[in-house]
Amino acid sequence: MIKKTIILTALLFGIFSNSALSKQYKIVLIHGLQPLQLINNSDVSAGGQDYWSGYWDNLADARIDWPSYERIEQKITTDYVWPKLKEFSQSNFCDPGCIFVTHSTGDLVARYIIENQETWLSNAGLSPLNIVATFDIAGAGGGSELADLAVSVAEATESYTFLLEAALEAWLGGDLTDEMGVLHDLKVNNARQLAPFPDSRIPRLRFIGDASDYLGVTSGFIQGNDDGVVGSHSSCGGNQQGHYGSCSNLVDFDGKLDNQSDAITGFMPYHYPMLMSDSYSHGSLLESVAEGKVTAADSQESLLSNESIEFDTYQKTKGWWLWKSNYLYVEDSDKNSLSELVYAAMPN
Amino acid sequence: MNQSTLIKLVTAISVLLIVGYLLWPEKSQLDSNRAGVVDSTVKVIATDNVIEAPMVAIEEERNISLLSSSKSAFLISKVYAGEINFPVYSQPLKITDFDRLNPNHFNPQSMPIDNEGGVIKASLSKYRYSYPEPIVALLEGEGIKSASFSLINLETKEVLLSEAFQWQENSWQLNLAGKEDLPEAIHAKIVVNVDAKSIPIVLALKYINPIAVIESFEPAKAEGADMVINANITVKEAGLYRIRANLFDADNHPIAHLVSKDKLTVGHQSMLLKAHQSVLQGRKSPFYLSTFMIELMSPSPGIRKKFGESLINKYEIKDFALSSLDTSPYEASKQEKQRLELLQAMANKG
Numbered sequence: 292m293i294k295k296t297i298i299l300t301a302l303l304f305g306i307f308s309n310s311a312l313s314k315q316y317k318i319v320l321i322h323g324l325q326p327l328q329l330i331n332n333s334d335v336s337a338g339g340q341d342y343w344s345g346y347w348d349n350l351a352d353a354r355i356d357w358p359s360y361e362r363i364e365q366k367i368t369t370d371y372v373w374p375k376l377k378e379f380s381q382s383n384f385c386d387p388g389c390i391f392v393t394h395s396t397g398d399l400v401a402r403y404i405i406e407n408q409e410t411w412l413s414n415a416g417l418s419p420l421n422i423v424a425t426f427d428i429a430g431a432g433g434g435s436e437l438a439d440l441a442v443s444v445a446e447a448t449e450s451y452t453f454l455l456e457a458a459l460e461a462w463l464g465g466d467l468t469d470e471m472g473v474l475h476d477l478k479v480n481n482a483r484q485l486a487p488f489p490d491s492r493i494p495r496l497r498f499i500g501d502a503s504d505y506l507g508v509t510s511g512f513i514q515g516n517d518d519g520v521v522g523s524h525s526s527c528g529g530n531q532q533g534h535y536g537s538c539s540n541l542v543d544f545d546g547k548l549d550n551q552s553d554a555i556t557g558f559m560p561y562h563y564p565m566l567m568s569d570s571y572s573h574g575s576l577l578e579s580v581a582e583g584k585v586t587a588a589d590s591q592e593s594l595l596s597n598e599s600i601e602f603d604t605y606q607k608t609k610g611w612w613l614w615k616s617n618y619l620y621v622e623d624s625d626k627n628s629l630s631e632l633v634y635a636a637m638p639n
Numbered sequence: 640m641n642q643s644t645l646i647k648l649v650t651a652i653s654v655l656l657i658v659g660y661l662l663w664p665e666k667s668q669l670d671s672n673r674a675g676v677v678d679s680t681v682k683v684i685a686t687d688n689v690i691e692a693p694m695v696a697i698e699e700e701r702n703i704s705l706l707s708s709s710k711s712a713f714l715i716s717k718v719y720a721g722e723i724n725f726p727v728y729s730q731p732l733k734i735t736d737f738d739r740l741n742p743n744h745f746n747p748q749s750m751p752i753d754n755e756g757g758v759i760k761a762s763l764s765k766y767r768y769s770y771p772e773p774i775v776a777l778l779e780g781e782g783i784k785s786a787s788f789s790l791i792n793l794e795t796k797e798v799l800l801s802e803a804f805q806w807q808e809n810s811w812q813l814n815l816a817g818k819e820d821l822p823e824a825i826h827a828k829i830v831v832n833v834d835a836k837s838i839p840i841v842l843a844l845k846y847i848n849p850i851a852v853i854e855s856f857e858p859a860k861a862e863g864a865d866m867v868i869n870a871n872i873t874v875k876e877a878g879l880y881r882i883r884a885n886l887f888d889a890d891n892h893p894i895a896h897l898v899s900k901d902k903l904t905v906g907h908q909s910m911l912l913k914a915h916q917s918v919l920q921g922r923k924s925p926f927y928l929s930t931f932m933i934e935l936m937s938p939s940p941g942i943r944k945k946f947g948e949s950l951i952n953k954y955e956i957k958d959f960a961l962s963s964l965d966t967s968p969y970e971a972s973k974q975e976k977q978r979l980e981l982l983q984a985m986a987n988k989g
Binding site: 315316364365366368369372373388390407410411414415421423424436439440442443444446447449452453454455475478479480481483484486487488490491492493494496512530531532556557559560561563565566587588635636637638 | 709710711712715718719722723727730733735736737738739741742744745746748749750751752753754766767793826828830837838839840841842843844845879881883898900936937938939940941943944974975977978981982984985988
């Protein structure tokens with residue numbers, strides 16, 4: 292009996308020593324588009340686990356997995372999101388506070404949840420969830436121009452140009468089928484009209500990349516700086532589509548401190564860009580491999596100029612004379628991946 | 640000095656500068672005297688003059704072990720703290736809040752037609768139309784011979800309406816009469832004939848039958864710290880409704896985004912829009928309301944939100960005395976305070 296108790300205690304210790312449980316809030320993962328699911332209706336849960344296996348899966352308390360071949364307002368919600376919301380409510384899972392960590396289209400799914408969960412759960416006689424914040428990595432809440440193109444081209448694939456065909460194949464990993472699913476939701480106009488102004492004032496912290504997984508082949512079709520899949524208008528949380536060069540009017544994606552005349556000027560409600568980097572692509576933002584330096588992405592110039600702040604970023608100067616430039620980096624960001632920085636930023 | 644000598648001298652100096660620049664060893668330097676607004680606000684960790692030392696060495700010498708984004712979190716916590724000082728039903732509105740000022744905006748959509756950068760751009764006059772409004776579309780691009788527009792049921796692929804674009808006033812335009820009881824899930828397929836090719840462009844849109852109508856407003860009155868305006872609404876479908884409106888001052892500057900939610904039954908109903916005193920102080924009256932939205936919230940998963948319409952485009956608020964309002968501040972909710980605590984905890988890390 293004692294032996295069993297020791298083993299059980301050890302097992303429990305092993306489970307609870309998981310670093311997710313050392314955090315103050317519950318971490319819930321919501322993944323993004325899985326293009327191969329548009330071609331092959333694979334297992335949703337296994338797909339979700341695999342999606343986050345690079346870094347986050349072992350750190351999280353729960354995942355909301357959904358299939359890319361369905362629509363957000365329909366089966367994604369009824370068959371995949373709603374059962375999780377009910378489960379969370381019935382088990383008081385989010386009572387200490389939940390942080391949703393989203394990637395790509397997961398940003399849009401989270402916004403739809405934030406808009407509706409209180410009404411749905413209350414109408415079902417359940418308590419609403421206590422969602423404290425979302426950490427949106429490469430957020431696609433503003434849609435992607437690639438989805439606009441994919442849905443159009445699917446109507447007549449003979450209209451492909453060589454570059455467009457290369458871009459869509461690189462992104463989707465294969466030929467288009469009739470199964471467009473969540474790509475409809477990811478069209479820029481649909482995305483920007485899906486629950487754009489939730490009443491709950493949940494802070495949505497944005498983490499943004501500016502490199503490409505596809506050697507830049509998709510970038511020519513995306514407005515503004517991009518991470519290979521979404522433009523900065525979306526990932527920064529900008530309140531309109533546009534050709535934006537930075538989330539911040541003070542800092543460029545590479546950390547260069549300079550007036551950014553093409554920066555985003557207006558954000559969706561309670562969307563706050565936090566970290567950005569030109570070293571990370573849409574996919575690599577999720578991984579545990581350090582790709583390069585990361586910079587702070589705040590654009591609150593009035594705060595920067597009015598507050599006396601000490602923080603853990605450092606500046607360095609590159610170049611000589613006319614070519615001298617000043618850069619701002621997050622400490623040790625060249626040694627730790629952006630996902631590691633995000634996790635480290637969460638309160639213990 | 641003749642002209643030839645001058646040219647030689649300038650050329651020589653230029654060559655020397657270029658050679659000097661190219662051969663100059665790549666060095667980095669920390670610069671505590673950096674110009675710009677951030678100078679006075681950012682902690683510069685190393686301030687020694689290290690012009691002669693390579694950056695790599697400096698980074699190694701610093702031996703920094705902190706890994707934190709607390710600076711960003713600090714700024715965000717300050718901004719969030721400022722935002723929750725205002726009630727959710729009366730949030731300050733800025734000229735840069737494009738989405739709240741233009742909630743029915745349609746983003747033009749481009750489609751490449753060749754590998755040389757040629758594109759066709761298609762746009763609608765708005766994203767969401769209410770019956771019986773016509774759908775208005777525009778095409779831009781070189782070499783368009785003709786174009787057609789079809790409204791398609793996304794689930795059955797049935798063509799619901801179709802019409803050809805017309806060349807009018809130097810552009811390809813479409814003005815398509817609406818239809819009652821169109822399905823919820825539709826999209827528009829445009830086929831453009833250009834350079835002997837048929838280029839498809841699929842546009843997202845909604846065409847709705849309004850389930851409620853904002854008919855009129857009652858004169859504003861003071862209730863505690865709020866200026867309250869009663870909206871009269873005809874409701875065709877019962878449920879939880881949300882109305883939104885933007886409040887502007889006499890100079891047409893945005894003041895606040897007002898939001899109200901209430902359960903309504905079918906028939907003549909009313910909902911209150913409230914503007915908190917904290918957004919009104921110092922603003923020039925008379926104020927007016929505009930950009931109205933009325934939504935029937937999704938009651939359960941799988942049922943989409945529905946929309947109503949407003950018969951009023953602009954409602955001017957006359958004879959309202961700001962002095963009649965209490966000046967008590969708004970206090971954030973418990974959940975909002977917890978969210979702020981999260982941000983502050985992040986800011987204090989490291």
